Amino acid sequence: MPLSGRYTAVVFDMDGLLLDTETLWHEAEVELFARRGIAFTREDQMQVIGTSFDITARYFADRLGEPSERGAALVEEMIGLMHVRVEQRVQALPGAVELMDGLRSLGDVKLGL
Numbered sequence: 001m002p003l004s005g006r007y008t009a010v011v012f013d014m015d016g017l018l019l020d021t022e023t024l025w026h027e028a029e030v031e032l033f034a035r036r037g038i039a040f041t042r043e044d045q046m047q048v049i050g051t052s053f054d055i056t057a058r059y060f061a062d063r064l065g066e067p068s069e070r071g072a073a074l075v076e077e078m079i080g081l082m083h084v085r086v087e088q089r090v091q092a093l094p095g096a097v098e099l100m101d102g103l104r105s106l107g108d109v110k111l112g113l
Contacts, residue, residue: 010103011112018096021082024089028081032074036064 016022026045033040044063048056056078057071066074103109 007103007106007109009110009112016093018093018100020091020093021086024082024085027085028078031081032060032078033064038064 012018015025029045029048030040033044044059047059047063051059053072053075057075058068059071060066060074060078061068061071064074103111
């Protein structure tokens with residue numbers, strides 16, 4: 001992918017832009033809830049997608065009937081489930097590798113995530 005040299009920095013969104021992570025996050029959330037015998041619904045997903053871990057922690061604790069102070073531990077458990085998935089199955093989205101190669105070919109372009 002040819003790029004002109006006019007870029008000095010590029011900032012990427014965290015999830016679902018370069019790597020297919022949204023699917024993996026969803027699977028981790030589903031497993032977290034399933035371990036407790038509760039289905040992770042579309043409504044649950046809409047409540048936490050794109051939010052901070054603090055908001056997610058509060059929501060998970062409430063939804064799973066756990067004390068609010070357990071929220072951070074629930075998020076940590078979900079992150080652990082996510083790490084396993086990333087290590088085993090993460091894939092670059094179409095065009096991501098070519099984009100990164102193109103940016104790298106420009107020389108001193110700072111990248112942010």
